[in-house]
Amino acid sequence: MKKINNSVLALALFVGIANTNAQEKKTLTLDEAVQLGIQNSKNLKIDAAKIEEATADLLEAKNRQLPELKVSGSYMYLPIKPTVDIKLPGVSGAGGPEVHQVAYGSVNLSVPIYNGGRIKYGIQSAKYLVEASKLNTENDKVAIAYNVAQAYNNLFKANQSIKVLEENLTASQKRDETFLKLENNGVIARNDRLKANLQTSDLELQLLEAKNNYNIANINMDLLLGIPETTEIEVDQNYIEEASEVKTVDFYLNEARENRKDLQSLDQQRKAAELGTRSAKAENLPSVAFTGGYVAADIPKFLTVYNAVNVGIGVSYNLSNIWKENSALKQSKAREMQLSATNELLNDNIKLDVNREYQNTDYSKKRIMVFEKSAEQANENYRITKNKYDNGLATMTELLDADAAQISANVGVINAKADAALAYRKLLQTTGTLTFK
DSSP states (O other), X not given: OHHHHHHHHHHHHHHHHHHHHHSOEEEEOHHHHHHHHHHTOHHHHHHHHHHHHHHHHHHHHHHTTSOEEEEEEEEEEOSSOOOOOOOSTTOOOTTOOOOOEEEEEEEEEEEEEESTTHHHHHHHHHHHHHHHHHHHHHHHHHHHHHHHHHHHHHHHHHHHHHHHHHHXXXXXXXXXXXXXXXXXXXXXXXXXXXXXXXXXXHHHHHHHHHHHHHHHHHHHHHHHHTSOTTOEEEEOTTGGGOOOOOOOHHHHHHHHHHHOHHHHHHHHHHHHHHHHHHHHHGGGSOEEEEEEEEEEEEETTTEEEEEEEEEEEEEEOXXXXXXXXXXXXXXXXXXXXXXXXXXXXXXXXXXXXXXXXXXXXXXXXXXXXXXXXXXXXXXXXXHHHHHHHHTTSSOHHHHHHHHHHHHHHHHHHHHHHHHHHHHHHHHHHHHTOOOOO
């Protein structure tokens, strides 16, 4: 029997070591977690592709101002003798040479001189859209920084709750042992001892729930940071002390107007739309270009042409613009109106967001003071009730109620501090000033 017990113990120890090795532990500060989240964000990879696309559009717009050089050539075989009738005075086509092949080649050059500003507007508009894409990326980084902070906060709260519950469960289990001895000695009734056991069982359930919440929060954090989901993250215990002194709401509103990247991105889009309208108007103007070319042709036994160089000025104008309405102009004006309305709506939402998060931050700080006061009262109440119980002046129910209130109050202080730190970061996010290294 002893050999069997030793084997079971060795197997359990081996399994425990294997599980420990399978789950890597990683200590991360909040700034380190944010950096990992940004580095491995799939949303930012999509944003990077959008920047590349916008940059390619800018390159295409710039290419329109460069000369166009085209080379063409062809060779044709004529299986049936063509009829050649030359109408030049003194030249007869009768009895002319048989023509069975023709070779032709040309080089054409076109350099834009004037096109109503369409090329210039297109380049500048594309630059604005590239800048807008970059600003959208910066805005997404701020959002990711807050999302990571929120996940970090949930992990911190779950971890702290586990610590408090474990401490209280240990104390409760020791108390159960003491009460069992008192019951065996006839000092307390069995019912009182069972009440204490029930509270211990309740603490065990709370601890199981807290560990379950911690595991879920840990997996969520791992996925958010782009690291293996088997990694156990250990949070920085100083996280909840990071909140700074809150300034006036007007200060944060001004910060939002100056720093919100989505607002700046929208401004770049509006500038691009304005240039799009000017470019659409230019569609009704003619285009002028410098042209040049070289032509060479060879028809064996009949005609050879080379050194046929030409230069000149080309003018093109689409006469259908006279009776066709400029749909591109209407679309561009509608785009301008849409962006203008979006800008007004975004400004209203920013005011609402900043004011709401300012109130939440102020509220969360006040909650800390209330919870700390409550914890002091609960701890003192438990001390007094414990003394009374030891002297036979309080019931077991009163002692257990005081203990439960003490646990709840102490957990409440930790959660309130963590929520306050997160609320402050949310306020910074709404102003566009949430920093990340």
